Amino acid sequence: MPATNPLPESVLISESHLQNRIHELGAQIATDYENQELVLLGVLRGSVIFFADLARAIFSAQLENPVKEVRLRFEFVQLMSYQDSTKPSAVELIRGGTDYLEQRHILIVEDIVDTGHTLKFLHEHLWTLKPKTIKVCTLLDKPSQRQVPVAIDYTGFEIPDTFVVGYGLDYAQQYRNLPYIAVLKLI
Ligand code: PRP
Numbered sequence: 001m002p003a004t005n006p007l008p009e010s011v012l013i014s015e016s017h018l019q020n021r022i023h024e025l026g027a028q029i030a031t032d033y034e035n036q037e038l039v040l041l042g043v044l045r046g047s048v049i050f051f052a053d054l055a056r057a058i059f060s061a062q063l064e065n066p067v068k069e070v071r072l073r074f075e076f077v078q079l080m081s082y083q084d085s086t087k088p089s090a091v092e093l094i095r096g097g098t099d100y101l102e103q104r105h106i107l108i109v110e111d112i113v114d115t116g117h118t119l120k121f122l123h124e125h126l127w128t129l130k131p132k133t134i135k136v137c138t139l140l141d142k143p144s145q146r147q148v149p150v151a152i153d154y155t156g157f158e159i160p161d162t163f164v165v166g167y168g169l170d171y172a173q174q175y176r177n178l179p180y181i182a183v184l185k186l187i
Contacts, residue, residue, distance in 0.1 A: 008175065008182030012164055013157055015179045018139075019053070021156050025137065026057025028154065029107065030068040037071040039106045039131075043122065044078040044096075046111035049168040049176070050139045050156075054109060075101070079118055091121035101129045110138040111168045116150040123150070140164070140181070157181075 029038075042051040055072060062068050077096030106126060113119055119136060126134055137154035144161045163186055165171050166178030175184070 007185070008165060008178065009185040010183050011180050012159065012162070012183050013167075013181040018156075018167060018180065022050070022053050022057045022139075023060065025154050025156060026054060026059075027061040027064075029054075029137070030058050030061035030065075030070050033070045033105065033107075034068045035070075036105060037073065039073045039075050039101060039104045040109055041101075041106050041126075042074070042076045042109045043111075043118070044076050045176070046168045046170065047109045047139075050111055051109045054137065073104075075106075077122065079122060081118055091118050093121075093125060098129070101126065101131045103130065103132050106131045106134045108134065108136045110136065112140040112142060112164075113138045113150060113152060114142050114145045115147040117148060119150045119152075120148045139167070140169075 040051065040055055042048060055074070058070055058072060062070065075096065078094040080092045080094050082090055082092070108119070108122060108126075110119065113136075123134060123136075135153040136151065138152055139156040141152060141155045141158045142161060143158060159181075163171070163184045164181050165175035165184045166180050166182045168176050169181070170176045171184050171186075175182070
């Protein structure tokens with residue numbers, strides 16, 4: 001019998017707060033990329049739910065104002081972070097990021113920026129593929145944990161230094177399907 005996972009302690013960001021903010025982000029992105037083609041680049045796995053809602057929020061903004069047409073393409077990368085004895089944090093590309101990104105506008109979609117190592121690595125990797133521009137949209141930002149500086153163009157919410165799950169974020173691969181962000185009490 002598998003061990004029982006800890007229960008989420010409290011809701012940090014409710015479903016309605018998430019959806020309202022994502023609607024605002026979608027409108028802002030639709031304005032900024034009006035009449036352009038944009039590659040939404042999701043970072044697996046944590047960003048998938050945010051990615052799906054953000055993509056539809058960009059379309060909703062177009063419905064409200066048809067001038068703001070954004071031609072969206074979807075791409076995904078998967079990265080793995082690990083600790084070893086020689087570096088504080090190392091990141092490795094598992095899949096994605098092809099020549100197809102050359103001369104395109106890329107918007108990286110993340111669920112959370114914590115230390116910044118993942119984003120820094122991905123940024124450096126993507127520039128080798130010669131895109132036109134790279135911007136970053138993260139649902140959550142935990143600035144108190146930053147170890148390397150990273151530029152973020154669109155942020156959903158800044159959060160305190162607590163362990164959060166839900167809406168794509170996991171603990172031991174669980175809780176990604178919660179429709180809200182919850183604080184997890186680790187015993
Ligand atoms: C999480 C998250 C970010 C990264 C941020 O991914 O999705 O990609 O950590 O952390 P950092 O700023 O400290 O680098 P994780 O490695 O947990 O994988 P997952 O997306 O599959 O959950």
